[in-house]
Amino acid sequence: MTVDWFPLWLSLRVAAVATVLSLVPGLWLAQRLRRGPDGHAAVAVVPPAVLCGYLAVLLAGERGWVVGWTAAVLAALCEAVPLVALLGRAALASVEGSYKRVAQSLGAPGWRVFWRVSLPLARWPILVAVGLVFSRVLGEVGLALLVAGFALGRGDVLDETLRRAVESGDGGAARILVVAISAVLMVALALTGSRITRQAPK
Amino acid sequence: MIEVRIRKVFASGFALDVEFRAGPGIAVLFGPGGAGKTLTLDAVAGFLQPDEGRILLDDRIVFDAAARVNLPPRARRCGYLLPGYALFPHLTVRQNLFFALKHRPRLERHRRVNDTLERFRLTESAGRRPHEVSPGERQRLAVARAVIGEPRVLLVDDAAAGLETPLRAGFHALLRQARQDHDIPVLLVTRNLRECFDLGDAALVLREGRILQSGAPRTLAERPASLEVARLLGVFNLLPVEIAELDPQRNSSRVRWGEHVLVGPYYPGKFRGDRVWLCVRPDQLRLLPRQGRPSPNQVPLELLRTVELPHSVRLEFASEVVVELSRAEFERQKQGREWLVEFPPQAFKAL
Numbered sequence: 001m002t003v004d005w006f007p008l009w010l011s012l013r014v015a016a017v018a019t020v021l022s023l024v025p026g027l028w029l030a031q032r033l034r035r036g037p038d039g040h041a042a043v044a045v046v047p048p049a050v051l052c053g054y055l056a057v058l059l060a061g062e063r064g065w066v067v068g069w070t071a072a073v074l075a076a077l078c079e080a081v082p083l084v085a086l087l088g089r090a091a092l093a094s095v096e097g098s099y100k101r102v103a104q105s106l107g108a109p110g111w112r113v114f115w116r117v118s119l120p121l122a123r124w125p126i127l128v129a130v131g132l133v134f135s136r137v138l139g140e141v142g143l144a145l146l147v148a149g150f151a152l153g154r155g156d157v158l159d160e161t162l163r164r165a166v167e168s169g170d171g172g173a174a175r176i177l178v179v180a181i182s183a184v185l186m187v188a189l190a191l192t193g194s195r196i197t198r199q200a201p202k
Numbered sequence: 203m204i205e206v207r208i209r210k211v212f213a214s215g216f217a218l219d220v221e222f223r224a225g226p227g228i229a230v231l232f233g234p235g236g237a238g239k240t241l242t243l244d245a246v247a248g249f250l251q252p253d254e255g256r257i258l259l260d261d262r263i264v265f266d267a268a269a270r271v272n273l274p275p276r277a278r279r280c281g282y283l284l285p286g287y288a289l290f291p292h293l294t295v296r297q298n299l300f301f302a303l304k305h306r307p308r309l310e311r312h313r314r315v316n317d318t319l320e321r322f323r324l325t326e327s328a329g330r331r332p333h334e335v336s337p338g339e340r341q342r343l344a345v346a347r348a349v350i351g352e353p354r355v356l357l358v359d360d361a362a363a364g365l366e367t368p369l370r371a372g373f374h375a376l377l378r379q380a381r382q383d384h385d386i387p388v389l390l391v392t393r394n395l396r397e398c399f400d401l402g403d404a405a406l407v408l409r410e411g412r413i414l415q416s417g418a419p420r421t422l423a424e425r426p427a428s429l430e431v432a433r434l435l436g437v438f439n440l441l442p443v444e445i446a447e448l449d450p451q452r453n454s455s456r457v458r459w460g461e462h463v464l465v466g467p468y469y470p471g472k473f474r475g476d477r478v479w480l481c482v483r484p485d486q487l488r489l490l491p492r493q494g495r496p497s498p499n500q501v502p503l504e505l506l507r508t509v510e511l512p513h514s515v516r517l518e519f520a521s522e523v524v525v526e527l528s529r530a531e532f533e534r535q536k537q538g539r540e541w542l543v544e545f546p547p548q549a550f551k552a553l
Contacts, residue, residue: 098288104275105247105282106302107351116301120292 008180014069015138018076019084019130026084026133027126031114033089076137083133091125092118138184204355204387208245208255208265218242218252218411227403228381228388230419232395233434237408239391243357246389247282248275259354281348281356285363287340289332295319295343296328302351314350322346338372345376349384356380358390362397374400395435399423407431423483429553432481439487439523440553441480445472454547460521462501466550479553484526486549489517492540500542519543 095118103113119126207221218238222229231239244250246257248264251272257265259280264273290298299318303311319325322342327335332343348356362373378401381388392398398405399419406416414434415427426432432440443457443464453468457480464480472478492502503519510516515532517525523543527535535541 096288098284098286099290101247101249101275102282102284102288103290103301104249105278105280105357106347107276107279107305108301109276112304117290121290123292 008184010069010072011138012184014072014076015134017073018080018137019134021073022077022080022084022133023130026081027088027119029081029085030088030092031118033085079140080133080137083136084129087129087132088122088126091122091129094125095121203258203260204246204389205256205258206242206246208242208252208257210241210245210250210252210254216411218245220406220408220411220413221255222406222413222416224387224389224404226381226385226387228377228390228401230398230402230405231389231391231408232393232398232402232405233408234393236410238411239408240359241411242408243282243359243389243391246278246355247280247357248273248278262354279351279354281351281353283344283348283356283358283361285360287332287344287361289340289343289347291332294329294331295324295335295339298332298343298347299350302347318346318350337369341369341373341376345373345380349380352384353386355386356384356388358388360391360393362392363394370397377401395437407434409434425551426481426553429479429481432479432553438481438483441482441521441523443478443480445469445474445476445478448472448474463498464501464545464547464550465498466547466552469552472552481551481553482545482549484516484524485514486546487523487525488544488546489525489527489531489535490542490544491535492542496542497544499545499547501545502540503543505541 099117099121100113103117108116203223203225205223209217209219211217216236216238218241220238220242231242233239241250245252245265246259252265252267254267255265256263256267259278263269263271264278265271290301293301296315296319299315300311303314306314316325319328322345324335324339324342324346327339327343332340335343344361358377362370365373374397377388377390390397390401402419404416405419405422407414407422409430415422415431422431422435423437426435426438429440432438441459441464443459445455446458446463447456448468449455450468450470455466455468455472457464457466457478459480466480469478490500496502503521503523505517505519507518508515509518511526513529515527515529517527517532519525519541525543
């Protein structure tokens with residue numbers, strides 16, 4: 001039984017980079033959608049995970065113009081940005097309006113109210129959103145890339161490796177990878193989720 | 203000086219239509235919930251855009267519907283104190299003050315913050331966050347943050363609501379200090395009549411988006427302009443009467459109140475047979491033990507309840523008549539079994 005850790009490393013790398021890169025455009029979108037009706041926010045998450053797989057094929061396929069795992073990151077961003085926007089919108093909405101009103105009356109322009117007041121006050125819900133986005137990108141987007149038959153050089157994303165390990169009768173390696181990925185997901189969610197109950201007093 | 207003349211109709215049909223001027227000092231916006239008090243503050247601060255009208259702060263136009271001027275809240279320089287104060291919980295006391303001075307030169311910012319910390323006795327708490335300091339310090343920080351940027355007007359939206367008595371007294375002292383130090387108009391929203399009298403240099407009584415009466419709080423208590431105002435103030439006995447006689451020569455009148463006849467002054471503009479409300483304050487009534495035949499304006503009434511207040515005693519009689527006596531007077535009267543309530547003729551105001 002030999003465990004190839006490369007797929008786990010690749011999946012983590014793709015999910016982490018996509019999550020971090022999605023924060024700025026996602027939160028910008030969240031701020032823009034703040035005043036719109038809920039329908040606008042719902043539209044923002046319409047792109048299904050399978051679209052990411054399709055996008056990956058287009059980007060990294062035979063006629064694609066992006067090589068390597070960058071294609072996977074770009075594909076994952078397609079999923080992560082709307083999700084950050086949706087969850088970030090809820091997080092920003094949880095900040096009491098009185099803080100923003102006082103900040104404005106003290107002479108702060110909109111961007112400063114956002115960076116100095118709304119964002120710091122919504123930091124815990126946003127951190128939870130980051131955990132959720134990371135988990136979703138790691139799991140669901142990995143699956144979509146698998147469906148799309150996405151392959152990168154010598155390695156595959158985790159789900160593809162799991163399928164091959166099971167099919168080739170190497171159940172031990174598959175189990176170790178499943179335990180490893182589950183542990184990563186649980187730690188990510190536990191770390192972010194626990195912050196909900198330890199929010200700074202307002 | 204602040205001048206406000208605005209009108210705004212909301213989708214619900216509620217219309218805010220107010221016009222007033224206020225100079226340096228505390229102008230109280232008094233009225234029940236939903237009267238439009240906070241909406242008026244929001245319009246002044248720039249959070250609500252009226253449909254029509256004009257707002258001047260310190261002789262500068264900050265809103266003019268006709269000229270399409272509508273300065274954003276950040277450009278209006280209004281100190282805004284909200285219920286709960288909305289102190290930024292992630293910033294220290296010092297940083298909360300810095301926030302209000304971000305557009306000033308660095309050295310000036312430091313100097314002003316240090317001065318303010320000292321003036322408001324916050325120096326020792328400067329490095330703590332709002333939830334780590336005492337309620338009194340939070341109060342001082344809120345007022346300090348609102349005035350540190352030298353606002354043109356200070357808006358206070360029922361910020362003392364729900365406070366315990368010592369904290370409320372402390373907050374009132376801070377507002378008086380702010381009025382004295384900064385010489386700016388303070389618009390204070392409250393539903394508390396005591397606060398209105400404690401702090402107000404002027405008072406505006408609002409109901410359903412309109413100003414019913416304005417003037418010194420004392421004037422309101424002496425001469426309510428309408429039945430609505432008298433009811434809102436809630437400090438008057440209101441007697442529904444019918445005018446039986448009017449004698450302008452002797453400046454007198456007789457009115458029927460149920461089975462009783464009361465003598466009062468002449469009521470200009472009223473006619474015999476008119477049904478009016480007579481308004482008289484509880485402290486203007488006298489209480490006498492019942493002995494023999496009552497004189498004019500002495501009415502035997504059944505005592506329903508006695509309420510002991512910190513400085514006086516409130517006696518509630520049948521027909522919704524309330525008499526307020528000093529404690530000493532009450533001690534003299536309390537042995538009696540039956541009382542006559544005497545209505546001094548000149549105390550009556552017809553509404």
